Amino acid sequence: MIFDSRINLEIFEHKPKASEVLKIVETSEYEITTAKLNHSVPCIAYSFKEKDTLNVSKEKAKELGIEQSPLLARVKMGLDIELNGKQIKAKDITYKKEGKRVSFVFDTRPCKEIDLLVKGSDYLVMEATYIHALHGEKAEEYDHMSAKETAEIASDNDVGTLLITHFSQRYKDVKEIELEAKEYFENTIVTYDLMSYNIK
DSSP states (O other): OOOOOOOOOOOOOOOOOTTOEEEEEEOSSEEEEEEEOBSSSOOEEEEEEEOOEEEEOHHHHHHHTOTTOTTHHHHHTTOOEEETTEEEOHHHHEEEEOOOEEEEEOSOBOOHHHHHHHTTOSEEEEEOOBOHHHHHHHHHHTTOOBHHHHHHHHHHTTOSEEEEEOOOTTOSOTHHHHHHHHHHOSSEEEOOTTOOOOOO
């Protein structure tokens, strides 16, 4: 049996300018933005942002007796409804659920574009290649980040959770990287190959 393993690919090359956050994908449910990084070769970072949604208050829907009503679909779109001759405003029975933002930053030195892209991210997946106290000069020499620098970026930009990765192979144990990062940003998680993480 012969299978055709060819895949049709359409390739887009994105080149954000300095100080620019470039939107590259937008749907009704999410958007993806990118920004230029500071590395020895061209590199970009990405941020995935869910769109905010309207949720119906279960308590208020129950009070009105519409918890199972098809009218709720209209309310979730922000539309007012009429029930038994009474006008019900969507804003009175809904609340906004903010979409999650997950950002990915690898292969870079600190730069203002990172701040512009990742500000307010719920989750930031970012390199912490070196231990600053031991090899901060290596981070500068090879255009990478130390754990301290990465954690400071997370702290300065109101990030929820920092997931660090891209560790130098010189370290047989990444415990010191974790300790350094947590000194500057407590909510830091060390990642590993094939790791799964549940976004809440």
